[in-house]
Amino acid sequence: MENGNAERGRDRLSAVTGARGEQVIESLAEICPDFGRYITEFAYGEIHLRPGLTPQQRELLIVATLAALGNAQPQLNVHLAAALKVGVSRTEIVEAMIQLSVYAGFPAALNGLWAAKAVFEQQDLAASARAQSA
Amino acid sequence: MENGNAERGRDRLSAVTGARGEQVIESLAEICPDFGRYITEFAYGEIHLRPGLTPQQRELLIVATLAALGNAQPQLNVHLAAALKVGVSRTEIVEAMIQLSVYAGFPAALNGLWAAKAVFEQQDLAASARAQSA
Amino acid sequence: MENGNAERGRDRLSAVTGARGEQVIESLAEICPDFGRYITEFAYGEIHLRPGLTPQQRELLIVATLAALGNAQPQLNVHLAAALKVGVSRTEIVEAMIQLSVYAGFPAALNGLWAAKAVFEQQDLAASARAQSA
Amino acid sequence: MENGNAERGRDRLSAVTGARGEQVIESLAEICPDFGRYITEFAYGEIHLRPGLTPQQRELLIVATLAALGNAQPQLNVHLAAALKVGVSRTEIVEAMIQLSVYAGFPAALNGLWAAKAVFEQQDLAASARAQSA
Amino acid sequence: MENGNAERGRDRLSAVTGARGEQVIESLAEICPDFGRYITEFAYGEIHLRPGLTPQQRELLIVATLAALGNAQPQLNVHLAAALKVGVSRTEIVEAMIQLSVYAGFPAALNGLWAAKAVFEQQDLAASARAQSA
């Protein structure tokens, strides 16, 4: 890894996952800060910043991969919000889940759709709360 | 499913997977023609033809999902060729594999990269053979 | 798919999963009604209605597959109830879980047995409530 | 485990898997005979002999579970032959694979169907050879 | 299995998992006592007592395997406590999780680290409560 990954990674993590990603790093502060550092420096500072795929392509791939594997619910939730944050549309997320029903089975797709539905609803509620308080 | 899925599915299957997809359907002709029909009518005639994602997006998602699951080598090979056929670039395929190393582990990414390498080399050989015979 | 799958599928879904299956379809009404349609028309209207296996055989296979994969808890719960509804015995369900301990590991079997236990207890409670109110 | 599992297990293993199962035990003779003993005494002498499911039900469940997990090709081949040996029909095997396409994805079903096809063809060849030599 | 496995297994289960393991066996008492017997006699009375690996090595392997598979949360929690009970250090557990990030992906490692963190905190709370009441 080149120098500068730490700063670049923190910026990218924040740009992609917002407060959720920072909470993940913080949750590791006592038990294992180095793993937080690997997430920041390697997963975001190196891999996520590679050219060749747009952030939208990356997050759509991550969301589909996590839904297909089906054993990483907290990470799926973080990346559903991240996908929307970087500009993936709700339709693209829904269609990715439907497409993977063929390859990973209907339950993986259904559980992915339910996770997406919950994230969409949270965002609608938050938007509605912001509108009322404005 | 609406009528017409059979024809639409055959066209899409052929457009996406070429002779490889047809061989899959044929391989089922004796043991279980209905499953070939589900691949054609449902997987391609219905799911793959949905609006909301481009064929390039779909095939990149399929390739990443199959590499992440890691237990569908023949299908991964078919869809690596399909991804290239519909216009996904080699770089996008390689970057998708690298991205999934974070979510499904380095062996899944490495085996996916080796599968991609073999498909790229087959295509280079075929292109080189065509060039020589021209 | 032939015409009529929609109606046939709704009937079969209802016969096999009762209100639970309808709630699944309803949960998709806003985010993705087409996936609900695929469940109804393809999974139930086509696959589940195929000759060659009895509904009892199908549901026992589904319950064992879901417990072995271990990443589809909501679907396992629906199909444990469905298996009992179509006439699979509690003993058959328990024995299927024990059998899969050899192939998918003791935790998959144990989690499957716990899920079955919870469904059996819910049904006993409901039966006991019905008996008291009679 | 009660006494007698060793003998009961050997008989059952032989009845279900024929020479194939014995070759598995033999393959472990040098590196780890105890694991062969666990297969014989526990997997066959205890689990496979439990009442509550018929051998046909057990082998159909095993075949479906192995095809769904997708990472146990040698064991899938042994149990496809075992399923036929104890009286599961080819149709039941094919239908089990089709049914699991909904829960474990089309590639798992397709690879299961191809494995079944190969076992069916080997048996047809063997039957044809026996007929000719008769 | 030789005679005596039942008693040996109960002792080992209790030594390794304490009250948690006994609760697992008890939870099966009504639905399926035999599976509890297999856990006691086979998993602990036979496998866990084999020479060749220390209890510390076994529990570290079990914890890593369960975190890598990612679909056995209750068992992971039991074995995190068991690992500490038999003398595996917190550092070894944390490092095992970090090591498996390379092979099973960052989400498997992260979820394993969070499970470990929760078990460590429960133990610290219990220790602190004991200290105060002393």
Next chain:
Amino acid sequence: MENGNAERGRDRLSAVTGARGEQVIESLAEICPDFGRYITEFAYGEIHLRPGLTPQQRELLIVATLAALGNAQPQLNVHLAAALKVGVSRTEIVEAMIQLSVYAGFPAALNGLWAAKAVFEQQDLAASARAQSA
């Protein structure tokens, strides 16, 4: 990552996996040299060199994890040889496979034992060839 990971990683990769690891890096030279760099700098230069676990503990964990996941045969073969190279005993490898039969199923253990057996035999052959030529 700190500077120096590249060199440290190359040394560790070579010490642990010998020529096999270098062939992996080389296989990526054309299609994706950066992923080779991540294996060297991150997987070996950073993770594998962490204090807290011995190389023997790491390789035994890696071998068990790969056998449990069951979808990374080439990596399992490399790490079986690596485990022996860093001083894990054949007995420890065999016992790790037997232990994971309880958690990941008998087929995962059996396939792991067969992979181990093949690696042991290759080494015996090589040793015997060296002895004859001496």
